[in-house]
Amino acid sequence: MSQSCLNCLKYTMCAVNLICWLCGASVLGFGIYLMMNSKFLSLIPTLSSLNIANFLVITGTIVTCISFLGFLGALKENRCLLISYFILLFILMLAELSIACVLLVYEQKIDRFFEKDLMNSLKLPRELQTRNQTNKDDWDTIQSLFKCCGVHNVSDWKNNVPASCCNTKPCKPHHYWPQ
Incomplete structure (x- = not known):
């Protein structure tokens, strides 16, 4: 009974991470497409490198790498990969929370x-x-x-x-x- 629950959890985690990997790869691909066919870069001359295409490429790369780590860790039942996966997820959540707080505090600026x-x-x-x-x-x-x-x-x-x-x-x- 417990082995079947562990297998169910393992394959559920694999499926979720595979879906996240596909979404991350799609976001990465869309970001690259926007970089190649980009418009509106000249509207914010001070921050020309801060545009939606660069943001999508960075986000897609991070999501793809982390979800691949989770998929592989769950599939191989590798403790080291799973610990790395959860540590990276925790760091990612802290970074998102920090960025949200900074944006909220400095919204008017x-x-x-x-x-x-x-x-x-x-x-x-x-x-x-x-x-x-x-x-x-x-x-x-x-x-x-x-x-x-x-x-x-x-x-x-x-x-x-x-x-x-x-x-x-x-x-x-x-x-x-x-x-």
Whole structure:
């Protein structure tokens, strides 16, 4: 009876870790795909390496490695691998808790930082006109997709309001997206 319960637990842990491994590999693959076809990197120039693609690659790698360790430890019933697996899970939970606390404590500072950085990236297409086409294209895509204009509203663009801010074709003054 106890042997069958242990086998059930073993194969359940293998199945759960296999599913986690597949999810981690999918996240890793999607992150790599985004890195290859990435847009919107120019909107936050200060933190160009802090983007969703890099975050997904790192997260996918961590999940894939840890879940493989758990799968192999459960399948081989290796005590050392299982202890390593649970220690890594514990460290991962502590890291998540720490990051959540830091983000909660510094939420307003982070908001102000991103707002300032977005406003700085908005100045590039506004002041340089055609020199930074990637930045301009990224802003046009975001504004068309989300039906918005600038960081706060149309006044962020001053006198150089792009056509992507307009909600009518052809673009007429005062027919801009409200936010």
